Amino acid sequence: MPKISEIDLGSALLSTFILIGFIATGFVVIRLTIIGVNYIKENFLQKEEAVELDKKPKSKNKGF
Structure with missing residues (x-):
């Protein structure tokens, strides 16, 4: 049974990182x-x- 919990932990970590x-x-x-x-x-x-x-428009008046 420890192998199943290791697979679940690895799968959970992989899913989290994805x-x-x-x-x-x-x-x-x-x-x-x-x-x-x-x-x-x-x-x-x-x-x-x-x-x-x-x-x-440019003014036609030049100067003052």
Whole structure:
């Protein structure tokens, strides 16, 4: 009977580490998604701001 309890202990440890690996992978995917969304958001905002700055009407009055 000691062999059965050893198998159960090993199986429980293996299952625990596999579960921890899945959870860690989930966190990595979520973090990469957040980083990607922020990167895309920043790049599009910079392009839109550059377009808006270029479209400002220039004053025809020069000097005073």
